[in-house]
Amino acid sequence: MNQKDQVCQYKLMASRDALEVIQGKWRIPIIIALTHGTKRFGEIQRDISDISPKMLSQELKALEMNKIVKRTLHDTMPVTTEYSLTPLGESMTNLLNEILNWGLHFREEVLKRDN
Amino acid sequence: MNQKDQVCQYKLMASRDALEVIQGKWRIPIIIALTHGTKRFGEIQRDISDISPKMLSQELKALEMNKIVKRTLHDTMPVTTEYSLTPLGESMTNLLNEILNWGLHFREEVLKRDN
DNA sequence: GTAACTACTTACCCAGAGGTAACTACTATA
DNA sequence: TATAGTAGTTACCTCTGGGTAAGTAGTTAC
DSSP states (O other), rough: OOOHHHHHHHHHHHHHHHHHHSSSHHHHHHHHHHHTOOEEEEHHHSSSOOOOOHHHHHHHHHHHHHTTTEEEEESSSSSSSEEEEEEEHHHHHHHHHHHHHHHHHHIIIIIHHHH | HHHHHHHHHHHHOOOOOOOOHHOOHHHHHHHHHHTTTTTTTHHHHHSSSOOHHHHHHHHHHHHTTSEEEEEEEESSOOEEEEEEEEEHHHHHHHHHHHHHHHHHHHHIIHHHHOO
C-alpha cells in the first residue's frame, strides 16, 4: 500500500466515525435547531414541523448517548425538560455551516434548473 | 414567526437539501475516494473494501444523477470506465474536510474513553 | 368535570436500504 | 482449454429507519 492509499484509508475511517453519529434523516436538523439555544421538546417539534414525537424522542436519546446533547430536568410545576448542546455538540458548528453552505450551493446549481 | 425562527427555518431547509445528496452509508466514502483522483470501478471497490459491487454501482449512478460524479468510458480493449468528481463534486471539499476533522475529534473525545 | 397543554411511550406497520450470491459478457494470459 | 481480470447486473432476502395512531401521567385553565 502506497502513501496515497494510506491517507485515503485514514480519511475513510474518520468519515465513518462521523457518519455514524450524523446518519439519519433527523439528527442534523435537531442539532441545527439546538444551535439557536436551549429548547424544550415541544419547541424543537414546532421548529421541525414534520418530525413525530417518537422520532424526536428516539433521536434525542441517541444524541444524548453520543454526548452531543444534554438533557436537563427542571423541578418546576409542571416538570419541564430542556435540551441543549454539549461542548462536543457545539464543536459541530463548522461542520454544520459547511452542510448549510453546500446545501445552498447545491440548490443553486442543480435543483433550480430542474424546475 | 420572529426573525430568529425564520433564520432557523432557512437553515433547516438548506440542510435538508444537502442531506438528501449525502444520505446513506456509502456516498460520502465514495466521494472521499474520488477526491484522490480519477478512479476505476475496481479501484474504488478496493479502497472501500466492504462495499459490494451492487451498492457501488447503485450509489455511483445516484451521484451521477446529482451531478457530483462523472462517468467516462474509454474505448480501450477491454473497455475501461473512469469515475471522477465534477466541479460540483469538488465543491464539497470543505464539507468533506469538516466531516473528517469532526470525525477525528469525536474519536478522541468519546470513542477512546469507551474502550 | 372536562378540555388542553406538557412530555413523552407503546404498538403496529411498511418501504426501502443494504447484504449475499450467482450470473453476464468480453479480453488476456498461461 | 481454463483461469483471471475488466465492469458490472439480477434475484432474493432481511432488517431497520421511519411513519401513524393511540395511550399515559401530570398540571392548569375554564
